[in-house]
Amino acid sequence: MWTKQVFGTDLYHIIASFLIYSMIGWLVESIYMSICNKKVTNRGFAKGPFCPIYGFGGVLGYLILHPLQGRYIDLYIAGAAIATLFEFLVGKLMLALFGEVWWDYNDKPFNYKGLVCLESTIAWGFYGIIIVMFLNGRIMRFIDRYSYESGVKVCTVAAILASFDIVFQLFRALHWNVRKGYDKIKKKYEMFRARWY
Numbered sequence: 001m002w003t004k005q006v007f008g009t010d011l012y013h014i015i016a017s018f019l020i021y022s023m024i025g026w027l028v029e030s031i032y033m034s035i036c037n038k039k040v041t042n043r044g045f046a047k048g049p050f051c052p053i054y055g056f057g058g059v060l061g062y063l064i065l066h067p068l069q070g071r072y073i074d075l076y077i078a079g080a081a082i083a084t085l086f087e088f089l090v091g092k093l094m095l096a097l098f099g100e101v102w103w104d105y106n107d108k109p110f111n112y113k114g115l116v117c118l119e120s121t122i123a124w125g126f127y128g129i130i131i132v133m134f135l136n137g138r139i140m141r142f143i144d145r146y147s148y149e150s151g152v153k154v155c156t157v158a159a160i161l162a163s164f165d166i167v168f169q170l171f172r173a174l175h176w177n178v179r180k181g182y183d184k185i186k187k188k189y190e191m192f193r194a195r196w197y
Contacts, residue, residue, distance in 0.1 A: 002015075002148075002152055006063075007063045009063070012143075012148065012151065012152060012155070013140060013143055014059055014063075015155050015159065016143045016151060016155050017058065017059055017062075017136070017139050017140065017143065018052075018055040018056070018058070018059045019050075019055065019155060019158050019159065019162070020058075020139050020142070020143075021054050021055045021057070021058030021059060021139070022050045022051055022052050022054055022055030022058075022162070023049050023050060023051075024054065024058075025051045025053070025054020025055065025057070025058070026049050026050055026051035026054065027049065029051060029054075030049075047165055047169065048161065048162060048165045050162045050165065050166075052162075052166065053090060056086075057083060057086060057127075058131055058135075058136075060082075060086070061079065061082065061083065061127075061128055061131050061132070062131055062132060062136045064078075064082060065078055065079055065082070065128055065131070065132050066132055066136070068132065069132050069133065070133075072129060072133075075128055075129050075132055075133070076125040076126070076128060076129055077125065078128065079124055079125045079126075079127065079128015079129060079131075079132075080121050080122065080124045080125030080128065081121075082124075082128070083121075083124030083125075083127065083128065084116050084120070084121045084124055087115065087116055087120065087124075088112070088115050088116045091103075091115035091116070092115070101114070101115060105117035105119075105120065108120075
């Protein structure tokens with residue numbers, strides 16, 4: 001599984017870089033918001049140091065934008081447009097699932113429904129350049145510093161922990177009772193088993 005190629009990159013490097021981008025995004029945003037709020041602020045959805053929107057954004061951004069490497073203007077425009085669209089779609093999805101979005105650009109000039117704004121779009125273009133031209137290569141070299149076997153173990157453990165954390169927070173955000181859900185599944189299984197065995 002780990003060696004399967006996607007867009008010319010193996011899954012191991014994609015998953016490892018997703019985890020690293022998620023942690024870098026969480027760190028940068030938490031520091032920025034802690035400074036803005038004048039108190040320590042965890043900007044991740046989960047409890048751990050993990051913000052998957054940055055993981056998806058970093059990996060997808062690189063995979064989509066790397067053909068534009070070296071063409072700074074094209075890279076900037078494409079990065080700004082794709083990231084703004086991604087942010088808008090994630091915001092709409094959050095509204096549909098949770099009834100709220102965890103950012104609000106209503107106080108920013110040139111915003112659209114508080115989901116996207118010109119200021120962020122300008123920043124996304126620079127992030128696109130940073131990811132493709134500077135950051136992704138360093139992340140790949142960091143991943144390659146460690147043995148493949150060790151990296152797979154670390155990625156597996158980190159992905160499992162992050163997944164449990166995110167699923168647990170998702171249940172809380174949607175006000176689902178985990179125990180009741182488990183009891184329902186168990187009851188249906190017992191009914192099925194009694195019927196067929």
